[in-house]
Amino acid sequence: MSNGKVRVGILGATGMVGQRFVQLLEKHPDFEITALAASDRSQGKTYSEACTWRLVGDMPAFAKAMVVQPPQPPLDCDIVVSSLPSDVARASEEAFARAGYPVISNASSFRMDEDVPLLIPEINADHLNVLDRQKSKRGFTTGYIVTNPNCSTIIMALALAPLHAKFGIEAVIATTMQAVSGAGYPGVPSLDVVDNVLPFIDGEEPKMESETRKILGRLENSAFENAPFPVSAQCHRVNVADGHMVAVRIKLAKRVSIEEVRDALASYRSVPQELKLHTAPEHPIIVRNEKDRPQPRMDRDAGGGMSVTVGRLFPDNVFDYRFVVLGHNTIRGAAGATILNAELLRARGLLLGKSGAPAQSPAQAPAQAPAPAQARVR
Amino acid sequence: MSNGKVRVGILGATGMVGQRFVQLLEKHPDFEITALAASDRSQGKTYSEACTWRLVGDMPAFAKAMVVQPPQPPLDCDIVVSSLPSDVARASEEAFARAGYPVISNASSFRMDEDVPLLIPEINADHLNVLDRQKSKRGFTTGYIVTNPNCSTIIMALALAPLHAKFGIEAVIATTMQAVSGAGYPGVPSLDVVDNVLPFIDGEEPKMESETRKILGRLENSAFENAPFPVSAQCHRVNVADGHMVAVRIKLAKRVSIEEVRDALASYRSVPQELKLHTAPEHPIIVRNEKDRPQPRMDRDAGGGMSVTVGRLFPDNVFDYRFVVLGHNTIRGAAGATILNAELLRARGLLLGKSGAPAQSPAQAPAQAPAPAQARVR
């Protein structure tokens, strides 16, 4: 950290989300990648040998000659961000946390654990308060684990958050049309989506139904209390490269006008915007009024891929309102979400690094002091 | 009708649904096409000159040299089936009915009129009883108008029908993923669906929300009474050629087990099956238990395109059950639906032709006698 940047190790660096980490962190003002790790046969090779770059644009030059290491401590870094496959994530991430590294993970292994924050900085920054319990329960010292939700869940939860905060949500019915990049590479066989829709994504419906309630729930006395409303999710894979779309109906606790709903969505700002976190979009939610928006190809890159776009907001015959929300599944729904979490942790002074010392210089963390007062965002 | 077949005129013969009429009636045992009409600049040309054939397989030979006529009476036929564009359908179809022709229409113009049946033979064959009122009110003699619903509505309504009949439906929330052929040709611009989903289909949501209630409603004293449950529809266009998929949640009036729901769907048989109508599928509803079905490319042609396929039947967190239903939008959802209606009318002895005489020989209508007893299908 000679340059004052937090030194980051990427777990799962050769996968699609791992590549997004490398891309998004290449020119980050506060983070620099110092280690790449992967669980596959790429260990010992250079990143350029081990990894077929699958994002638009070229592999960042800095990463090409880095040697891919096993996803086990020690790694030469202050923190690790992880997009390991779920079958190896649990053991690897736990090992890093135990070895003193803050672990900021996109994997699903720990998301629903009772002492692990399922963090969307706009929504539940206060859930980080569970980390004391986590450390004490698991015997972690400087290390800990913070997760972000499933891709479609993040996108929907962002649209639900201001409505739940202002009006109270009583029920949510969500139907997704999800992009193929959500399954990584090789991921979805083309025969499943050419002239076709696949009405099944393994594990997705229960994830949306359970994670949403934890995200929008409360942390009371270091215990999570789920949001009190049920969520129903039907998930479909469509012939789209990037961009998850969710058709949503909501039942609200209060009678409110459609203008109030629209305003609550369009005016939504929260902790990342206040802290001016590097990856935070100016508008977490963009509301469009055209009759045929949002569309994946047109709206997925809004806000650098970190904004979600809401459209088709109408009163509903059965519930109160309906709308469609869309976001970039591998940016806001995965790699960008993890990085935004890291940025929040850094701003909160929680990136102590494995040495127990702050992983960034105080001068670069002006957001630390006021953080406690902002801890309760809802 | 020298060969005992009902002589059919096609209105809108050059469009996509019109071409399906020509294809499906080519070898029909009880109907023969004797006139082709269209509203566009094709009048006076032969069908092969006027019409670029857009279905798999070649234009049927019998049709090639037929001259396309204006969609105005008289036409040399006993009945007309219509897929005219909605802007010209109303005047043209009314003119034919007034001139004495039974009009069996796929157009939307008359669907919601209070004296017009919105017919799905499996569901509401008894709605034909409104025809007396229609004739008297409009001063028709031998002519009348019978319509079939919108494509996505038919597909969903077939799955709802046995559930409403057995258990009572209290609410329906439907989210569609619809094929591009539903918009005809040229129809949906490719830029709207390549790597994209379009969350808007003009007029589709209100059609599904209103038509479903009329279809599943009751005819009492020659007046339609809507089914008492609300319907919410969100409609999307996806990159699929044929096959509309609908993700459905239902709230039922009774507590029933998932086995009862599955049995009600899988065992569904009704009037067209009893009458062995030529176009009727043996199984109006096919229930599949694989985790990833139905799929448009795999299931749209089930039952010759006249069956709908239900899968992903599960208990729902918010409503009682959820499932996905899929059907072929231009066969069961359009041309096949209209032809099945014509077959029912013929079996019921209602195809009198413009002369007032039966448009088929009595010997070919064995289903007529028992028809009254079967009139109330629900």
Add this chain to the structure above:
Amino acid sequence: MSNGKVRVGILGATGMVGQRFVQLLEKHPDFEITALAASDRSQGKTYSEACTWRLVGDMPAFAKAMVVQPPQPPLDCDIVVSSLPSDVARASEEAFARAGYPVISNASSFRMDEDVPLLIPEINADHLNVLDRQKSKRGFTTGYIVTNPNCSTIIMALALAPLHAKFGIEAVIATTMQAVSGAGYPGVPSLDVVDNVLPFIDGEEPKMESETRKILGRLENSAFENAPFPVSAQCHRVNVADGHMVAVRIKLAKRVSIEEVRDALASYRSVPQELKLHTAPEHPIIVRNEKDRPQPRMDRDAGGGMSVTVGRLFPDNVFDYRFVVLGHNTIRGAAGATILNAELLRARGLLLGKSGAPAQSPAQAPAQAPAPAQARVR
């Protein structure tokens, strides 16, 4: 063979081409499937347990309870047809041939061997005469190996055959746009073809360039002599489920009119048509004159998937003529090709079965007697 049918074992039965074999042989008049084998972990399971059916329509009932066996002799059958993956095909197919089974293979392992026919019955039925050399060289008794070409090669070769026979070809330049089903399942990752074209198919260009010359070459004194013209192939994968399209330019040895070219293509009939083989299309080549045909979705199923369709036939600025040819890659290009080969072998009396006795009753093989006279088709 109690019912007089040839008893067939399928090697690679669980793959996409293996499933096509099962589908195409279900109601075959002369063949019946008596054994299913696969190289993967499905051995010992029933076919319905081992195999996720990926073709439109349901798995044939007869196959469901059959137990999948290892692809090693003995199998309870007279002949084997194979679509094994190329890495296991060589050893397995050789073992079956050595054990006395005629092996009719879609795999690439033996295609270019100097004693193995690369058979397209319309083009080079006389190449079967190499089998004597094959048996003697390899020490086979009743067994032998016959192969069919690569999918895109078959489709192009059918269009080249009548032109080479009548006018002589001097050079061929071919550019393909190939369907994803050609790579099997899971095959091509959807991210490679959504809003994309992949300009690379492993091994395809050299296959087209070498196989074409063997197919259209001559068998002289039991030695293959390649056709004397060079072939250039550039191969691309496009977002199409089924149907390979090839844009072709040809340089001919003679100056001929475009009408002569069209007639040579459209009038093409050969051995399978003369023998009325069950799977043989009436027209191996269909020539269409519309400006925008052939198209995969419209033309791939022509002739039950066994015809190829030629269109866009024009004089060329650089070579003599150009055209586009399209065919169904998993039917004419794979499973149907293998079965047509089996039908030819049966008609020629070459299906002796592993016992050395004819694998079909003489009464069912009327084509045997005249076969020698027809042996030289070109």
Add this chain to the structure above:
Amino acid sequence: MSNGKVRVGILGATGMVGQRFVQLLEKHPDFEITALAASDRSQGKTYSEACTWRLVGDMPAFAKAMVVQPPQPPLDCDIVVSSLPSDVARASEEAFARAGYPVISNASSFRMDEDVPLLIPEINADHLNVLDRQKSKRGFTTGYIVTNPNCSTIIMALALAPLHAKFGIEAVIATTMQAVSGAGYPGVPSLDVVDNVLPFIDGEEPKMESETRKILGRLENSAFENAPFPVSAQCHRVNVADGHMVAVRIKLAKRVSIEEVRDALASYRSVPQELKLHTAPEHPIIVRNEKDRPQPRMDRDAGGGMSVTVGRLFPDNVFDYRFVVLGHNTIRGAAGATILNAELLRARGLLLGKSGAPAQSPAQAPAQAPAPAQARVR
């Protein structure tokens, strides 16, 4: 031009290419849009009323309130850039040129006229010398017409240019796979490309075959002499949003090694790079060595959409070499091409504006002085 910028009027401003003009000129250092015109029913409306914005990102704010005018002089601007439909382009563009405006056009009307430059600044900047003949022949004063080629032609011609300059080309065989955006909006019906390839693009093959030869030809004594090699083009529409791919075989006049070919392509720099024109890419041609590149989704945006990418460079069995070249059809192939032409004209001091005075301040045109020496680029 109070701020020293050239004042631009857009003809065809509401179409897809017109929207690209608006997008690309929004922040241009040397041009500003001062008039919008269109031939359709949008005249008299504001641009935001008249135009459904179909590009990713929002309509530039500056354009929203501008009123769309008829495409007839006078317009309040120094020059016009045009993407009018070809049926109206000829009369409108001629009228502007006659009225004194430099007309820089993407339309096809004048491309092949014997006194009109068909300009690609990297290739034939010297063709601008024909403008004197044009003005004198047509009686233009300060006005003139400069065109850019068809989209697929530009992309291919860029790859051919250095090879023709260094080695001499003797023949070209090109097979295209073109994106749907090339046809504008609504353009290609989705039914034509879902699970399909369309082997026909109206007028495209003759355009590629004739325009290429003019572009790569010579201007001698104010007369164009076509490049002496024949071009064969087969054109196909595939299910891709943006990015035209061309599979190319070339026959060269000299025997050269593949390294020489690769170097000629990769090292290509020309007039726009020397003049540092704002829209000029640093590398007009990017050569990639991966086995599966270029791909439309991965490579179309290279160089801001102004570079073309070459890959799959191999010796060819029939001709000398083959390769695949890909470029962004609406940027390098249309709007960006027109703007680059405008930038070259400005740098050459040829944007006199309708008043006959330079349409830019001398201080902003440092490239003018050395321009004559660079006028002959080949």
